[in-house]
Amino acid sequence: MFDYLIVGAGFAGSVLAERLASQLDKRVLIIDKRPHIAGNAFDHYNEDGILVHKYGPHIFHTNSKEVFDYLSQFTAWRPYEHRVLASVDGQLVPMPINLDTINKLYGLSLTSFEVDDFFKSVAEEVSPVRTSEDVVVSKVGRELYEKFFRNYTRKQWGMDPSELDKSVTSRVPVRINRDDRYFTDTFQAMPLHGYTSMFEKLLAHPNIKIMLNTDYHEILNVIPFKEMIYTGPVDEFFDFRFGKLPYRSLGFKHETLDTLVYLPAAVVNYPNEHAYTRITEFKYLTGQQHSKTSVVYEYPQAEGDPYYPVPRPENAAIYNQYKKLADATPGVHFVGRLATYKYYNMDQVVAQALTLYKKLAGQEEVLPFLDGASIGHNGHSVKLNGVGLQVETKSNGKAT
Structure with a gap:
């Protein structure tokens, strides 16, 4: 019997798995349809030994010290400030x-x-x-x-x-100075050894079991659990009862080139010409030293894995119908970009997951300075053990 079944091993699911296992001693089963953890942030070394992001560039930035400090438990960081150029009128100019x-x-x-x-x-x-x-x-x-x-x-x-x-x-600012950083957040860095390495440490707790290549429908009636945390598309969970929520997807074309550097910046946007929107060169992001370089072209598309909820009023109206259903579904908690139909950045998903954890832990949290304290009276002792009350009664010198 697992305390929690978590559907999806991306940021939302993995953060909750770690917190519930390490802080509340819960038994957690986390599953994913894909053959890997880390969701869309998954990175790996390609056949040439270059660290690449399989699903396009993921740049970490946040103004939240809580989020940054939390993730810092599972990774060292490489300071990195992201810069983007746009190809306009035959020139490469700073963007924003x-x-x-x-x-x-x-x-x-x-x-x-x-x-x-x-x-x-x-x-x-x-x-x-x-x-x-x-x-x-x-x-x-x-x-x-x-x-x-x-x-x-x-x-x-x-x-x-x-x-x-x-x-x-x-989301895109306009500046009157020469600041050419894409983001101006307080904390801007990349996981030193990559995102997948960070996720491996997040999920390393012995209370966490991982199943990949698994659709949650396959195990619902096979593996017992008390509560579910769901991070997939909310419309899919309810069998598209109110219709399908629109998402945009991406196609990726990865190339390794026999040159030290290919682009003059980490990312070049193409707002006009070409079918792709941008090209990313990964060595800028990772700081890796290699005689070759690897790039990815991004081609937006309507079909494929859902990446971006489409922000339009009519879509928000459909989602609100699903949200009412979600709020009324006992024992299931919806979290993450797809489950809440929000265009969140990575740090926002982490913050959302930490907020849900605090809610789930609410009845079991004790004040930190009381943790482990004991109060004794007339042969009874009450110990605040971090997950509730431990009551000990002594009878004839024996504890029960």
């Missing part, structure tokens, strides 16, 4: 758009104050801001929207930015 982007693109020599005035002069007044198109044109105007965002978004999402919720392009 910054002072250098504008100066290089238009052959100007503006200062920070002047580029701020430039953005204000080309921005269009939009009220209220509802769509991804609204977000961009209200910040940088229509010409830059067309050059950097419109076709990239069309390729990535299979629809025009005017059809997508504002949250999609709100």
